[in-house]
Every structure is written in C-alpha cells, then in structure tokens.
Amino acid sequence: MTTGGSDELTVRIWRGRDDGCFQTYRVPARANQTVLDVVTEVQRHQEPALAYRFACRVGVCGSCAMTVNGRPRWTCRTHVRSIAQEGTLTLEPLRNLPRIKDLACDLTPFFEKWQKAGGRHLGTASREDPPQAVDPQSRARLVASAAIECINCAVCYSACDVVAWDADYLGPAALNRAWTLVNDARHGARDDTLDRAFSSGGCTSCHSQGNCTRHCPVGLSPSESIAGLKRAALFGAPKVS
Amino acid sequence: MQPLRSHESYLAFLGHRLSGLALAVFLPFHFLALGLALEGAETLDSFLVFAELPLVKVAEWGLVTLLTLHLCFGIRVLALEFTRWPLRSDPRLRWIFPGTLAAVAAGVAFYAQVV
Numbered sequence: 001m002t003t004g005g006s007d008e009l010t011v012r013i014w015r016g017r018d019d020g021c022f023q024t025y026r027v028p029a030r031a032n033q034t035v036l037d038v039v040t041e042v043q044r045h046q047e048p049a050l051a052y053r054f055a056c057r058v059g060v061c062g063s064c065a066m067t068v069n070g071r072p073r074w075t076c077r078t079h080v081r082s083i084a085q086e087g088t089l090t091l092e093p094l095r096n097l098p099r100i101k102d103l104a105c106d107l108t109p110f111f112e113k114w115q116k117a118g119g120r121h122l123g124t125a126s127r128e129d130p131p132q133a134v135d136p137q138s139r140a141r142l143v144a145s146a147a148i149e150c151i152n153c154a155v156c157y158s159a160c161d162v163v164a165w166d167a168d169y170l171g172p173a174a175l176n177r178a179w180t181l182v183n184d185a186r187h188g189a190r191d192d193t194l195d196r197a198f199s200s201g202g203c204t205s206c207h208s209q210g211n212c213t214r215h216c217p218v219g220l221s222p223s224e225s226i227a228g229l230k231r232a233a234l235f236g237a238p239k240v241s
Numbered sequence: 242m243q244p245l246r247s248h249e250s251y252l253a254f255l256g257h258r259l260s261g262l263a264l265a266v267f268l269p270f271h272f273l274a275l276g277l278a279l280e281g282a283e284t285l286d287s288f289l290v291f292a293e294l295p296l297v298k299v300a301e302w303g304l305v306t307l308l309t310l311h312l313c314f315g316i317r318v319l320a321l322e323f324t325r326w327p328l329r330s331d332p333r334l335r336w337i338f339p340g341t342l343a344a345v346a347a348g349v350a351f352y353a354q355v356v
Contacts, residue, residue: 210250
C-alpha cells in the first residue's frame, strides 16, 4: 500500500513539553494502518522514549486521542489512508490540556470539570430495593441514551474554542454528562446538576460553534445536549417519569 | 484557518459575531445622525451630504448585507437553543447557506436601489 505515492510515511511528532519541537520520523506505509499503529511503530523501533497514551486500541477507552494534522482525533480508529495528505502526518498532544511529555497530556482538569458540572450519579435506592422501572421509550430516557455513550476521550474538550478562551468553562463533555443526568429518573440530584450546569462557566458560556459535535469520534452531539441544558434552565427540568 | 475550525457551523459563528461587531460600530453613527435631526434641518442636511459620498454608500451597502446576515444567523442560533434538533449531528446546517443567500440578496437589492 502506498500513501501519497510513497512506500513511506513522513511523521512529524511533537517532542517535549510546552517548549518542545517537532521531530521527523519515516515509517513504512502499511495497509489498514491506524495513526496509533504509526505512533507505536515509531516508539518501538525508533524512539523508545516517546511518551503517548493508549489502552484498548479499539475505540472504547478514549485514551489515545491526539491532535492529528490539526484536528483532535481518536488515533486507534483513524486510518492513515483517510487523512495523510501527501504521505505526511503531524502529531501533537491534545489542545486545551496541560502537556506532560510528547503526546501525553494531563487530563486532571478535564475530569475535575466533570465533577464541577455535577457529573457524579447519585443513587436514590439501596441494594435491597427493587430496580427502578424506567421506560426505555420515554422521552427523557431516549434523550439521555442518545448522549450516554461518551468515552471521555477529551476530543470535544480539545476542539472547543470556548475552553481555550475561558479557563472556567466546563466544556462539552462535562455538560453532555450533566444533560444525561438531568434526564435520568434514577439520579437523585437532578436539580443540583442543572444548577451547576447553568452556573458561571456552564452551558450559557457555549457559543454554539459546533466544534464538539463536528469532532466527536462516537457521533454524539454535545452541542445539542448543551442547548437542552439551556432550555431546561429557562423552562424547567424535563419530566423524567 | 486551522483545520478544526473549517466547517460550516464555525463559519456561521464567525459571520454572526463579526457582523454583530460591525453593527456595534455603526450604531453610534446612527444615533449621531438621529441626534443631529433634533438640532435642526441645517445640521442634519450637512450630515446627509456626507452620507451621499460614494465611500459611505459602499459602507451602507456592507452594513445592509451584514445586518441581514446577522439577522439570519441570529435566528439560527435561537432555533438551535430553543427548539429540538431535527438530527442529532446537524446544528441547523441547512439554515446557513440560505441565510448567506438572503444577505447577498439584500445587498443586491440595496445596490439596485442606490444605482
């Protein structure tokens, strides 16, 4: 397989922390090669000290997100042939997060904002209670289910310009999580979650640019969830039963 | 423009905000013109002579176009935030091109009226 008419890929990888620089590597172009495969090939055969993060390799864990040719992507499910212009890849760590080394970032602020947005589920029943009946076809459950499959990859957080401008903004992923809980009949703090999502740095800071929805690798629409939070804050929380 | 911003929804965001800023710059001059009318016909007439200059006419044309653009993209934002979305992944993308077209049409209508 050739990419850009060559049997080799040129890969520019950010090395170091904030004051680092790009280093260029050449790796064989292979059939059905993912961006994560390329990074792993560089790390195993050319640059053992290269720092990056991955776990499942199949698009479930959300660990391997990086900036690839200027866009945040999940690298384990991104095929090189779909994005390598002229056989060149440029890899950087995710935007809007503190850099640790090379392609690895610190996701602490990302998860702290989940907590700040009221993203922790608060159960209202004990193990002695029967399971709560939830109609899977109810309006609220359908809305929650449509947004529930977030893998916490931080791609939307990295793509969002408002996160870059406003350090207090909770970000698309945290607000998307809050929206699922506001629509979850089993969550015991729906009003509190809505209050947090509507507070300073919450849903009202969103400018509806749509970068999050555009880049979400699992096809979720954080923009729509944030719009739902804005409506709920104005007109009241959705009915869940 | 960075690749992550090169999509319709972001361009609509830019169009809405930049046209809003242009209108904010225009408004003081608009109120100045209204204020001059209160000071008498002569003062207002001298301002209106200035408003007939070709460069000012071009600026007016830009203003009419941007005002229409701001209106259309603003209605899209209201639709995004106050109505349910027809498709999860579609932040009313189909409203962007007609909004741009309406702005161009308004600009053409203004030009036809002036010339």
